[in-house]
Amino acid sequence: MTTQPTSGRTPKGAWTITFLLFLFMVVNFADKIVVGLAGVPIKTEMGLTQEQFGDLGSSFFLLFAISAIVVGFIVNRVATRWVLLVLAVIWSLAQFPMVGTVSFTTLVICRIILGAGEGPAFSVAAHAIYKWFPDEKRTLPTAILSQGSAFGVILAVPALNWIIVNHSWHHAFGALGIVGLLWVVAWFALGKEGPLVSTVATVADEPRIPYLKLLTSRTFIGCVVATFGAYWALSLGLTWFTSFIIEGLGFSQQQAGFVSILPWIFGATVVLLTGWISQVMLAGGYTTRAARGVLGSVPLIVGGCILALLPQVAPGGLMIALLVVGSGLCGSIYVVCPPMLGEFTPVSQRGAVIAIYGALYTISGLLAPMVMGNVIQHAATPMAGYLSGFTINAAIMAGSGVIGLLLLWPNTERARLTGEAQPAGGTIKGAVSPT
Template identity: 80%
Template sequence: MSAQGTPDAAGRTAGESKQTPKGAWTVTFLLFLFMVVNFADKIVVGLAGVPIMTEMKLDAEQFGFLGSSFFFLFSISAIVVGFIVNKVPTRWVLLTLAVIWALAQFPMVGTVSFTTLLICRIVLGAGEGPAFSVAAHAIYKWFPDEKRTLPTAILSQGSAFGVILAVPALNWVIVNHSWHYAFGALGIVGLMWVCAWLTFGKEGPLEDTQVLAATEPKIPYLHLLTSRTFIGCAIATFGAYWALSLGLTWFTPFIVKGLGFSQSQAGFVSVLPWVFGAIVVILTGWISQVMNARGYTTRISRGVLGSVPLIVGGLILATMPHVTGAGLQIALLVVGSGLCGAIYVVCPPMLGEFTPASQRGAVISIYSALYTLSGIIAPSVMGTVIQRAGTMLDGYMTGFTINAVVMVGSGVIGLLLLWPNTEKARLTRGAAAQAAPLKGVVSPT
């Protein structure tokens, strides 16, 4: 029988596995909206940072701690849920996560203490920790490997559009009503997504992880998690997420308190990095898919394509303290931080390239848990630096310089380590070598 007619573990032929099933793009769009809600939830504290600090009389260190608190259970939750989705359909896991997000917002509608706000952010972070990795795992059940980069880019775009769409709307609520109602609005939007997912959300037909778990060869998790590409993805994305977590927590306060813009003006300025980042993400996904189609190795079309923008972005951020003028500083911050988006597009497909499907949910979730640790560190570091600086603007500039060093260093490490094509061959050979002796064993009679 030809390779074209050889059935895979799920009972499909190789030729059939390359087809995108009907409904794949509907689910992709719903998961894009899932990430829109996810990042709207994340940005609201940063957007309302000045009113929150004013009402609760918080200093920079306290607000930095509040920003970091979102990530206290983020990584732990991502790992736990990552192993769960190896066994449980992603449809129900995604639904549960979205319900947690919505319910965590409503306590902020009334009078709230700092402790209550802190606890709700920790709970929200626990619910949102697994979001991207579970959504990516769900999408990969609808698309074969060579077609995954573009849907991953669209999924990643949800982060940018979550900010682009939410910032003007939420800022209007904050300016004209109260920051408390901004949280309530997000809770309602979260419940609306839950209803849409219950109606239209489905499990992808290309992979049945329970069937695959019983039939496909396993690679020890130690080998997967110590592979150079996994390590490179975790470190490179750690640097990118440092910039993202600062953007979520500190960008709007920087615009208002550091550069002197009003809260209304800050609402417009705050979307600029995300607009530029959205362009970077879509271009990266499209370019990567075109390069794959033209025969480039994934070392180039994914590894290099994701790492180089991270290095360039860090070098651009490093120039911020050495220029004058709010407009130029904002432009450098927008471009420098926006270039980070490329790495989010290429890393999940790289991990999926060499990870067995029945283990992929856990591996991508562990990757997510590791890189989002920078979300705990970065906001607190910025708050401490601002608190101890001679002037507030000097503190911000020092914080952004630290960000630049982290980005360049992580980008260089990523450039050196991201070799998914050779990783796949090496790990597959290792799994085959382990299985070979078992085939030669004859049962005693």
């Protein structure tokens, strides 16, 4: 049995693994963004309607949630190192059919396979990172992991857009397949399992909480609902933002590539600030209700209110600014929810609970692109359709933030679930073993 490090101490090599998993999420989101970035060329070449393109965007999420749940239970018993390796291989191979001439059906099938491979990605990566950091030090590495999404877009969009403009959208998919295989090689050589609970056997005597109690706890429900609203905005950004810049505001494909990275740059700033502020608040004695729950949900409410202003301004720079800031604020919730769930979930159940959380909130990824496509298709003009779709987004985002603000009380959740006396202080000591 592995000797457990002292509570609060970060094992050697933890930040190397964090960096590799950050790159894992970079590849993950580069894979996600390519269809949205190449949306107009794909629609033009394949003769797709707005509804069909919305369905294409949603197809990615068809098996996303199911895969996340299945793999979540698998990582309770199988080393995350090997699960992550298999997931990345699936992503890479799913890209190569698009290099040549491809039918709409084949494109949809490949996106479904890609979604199945990427569904468990964040939850498995978070579970892997938590084997390297004790509870009080998890917010910052979670923020860094989350930033893989933003940097995946920031780094990939200029490169992929150059390939799309100068070659074709087909070659952009091939480039992503090659990059994915390069990560596989790096992880095979350097990836390791964390020493803070290597196997479920090391926590065999830890009390288990029935899954029904965990999944119906107010903090779990609050995390799912709040992140559902945030992911609605993210899904629209992945699928429709570049098309909106071109079809709604009249930018060229080349110009749209540069504009498309702005929400992700702002979102990256929000996520990193949230992670840093949360750690400072926890060190200063704030409860995790404040340092995680309130800190994560309030930006959703503010962001939704900002997005609601879009129909009131003229097309142009101000509209882009409102869209960038409003949607970018949703990033705060991704940083705080996994650590909140980790506070009260036993280690032997944590992988599954985080995976189920991810599976439930990403249902919005299945709905949002499809709803937007339907709204645009039946609107009087494309611009009117886009604005209606973003107004729906605003209402969902603000509403989810309010529900999160009411329900996120992680610092008292463990005691409620187990009947333990609640200790003084911010976090429940021992709520999740640092091992």
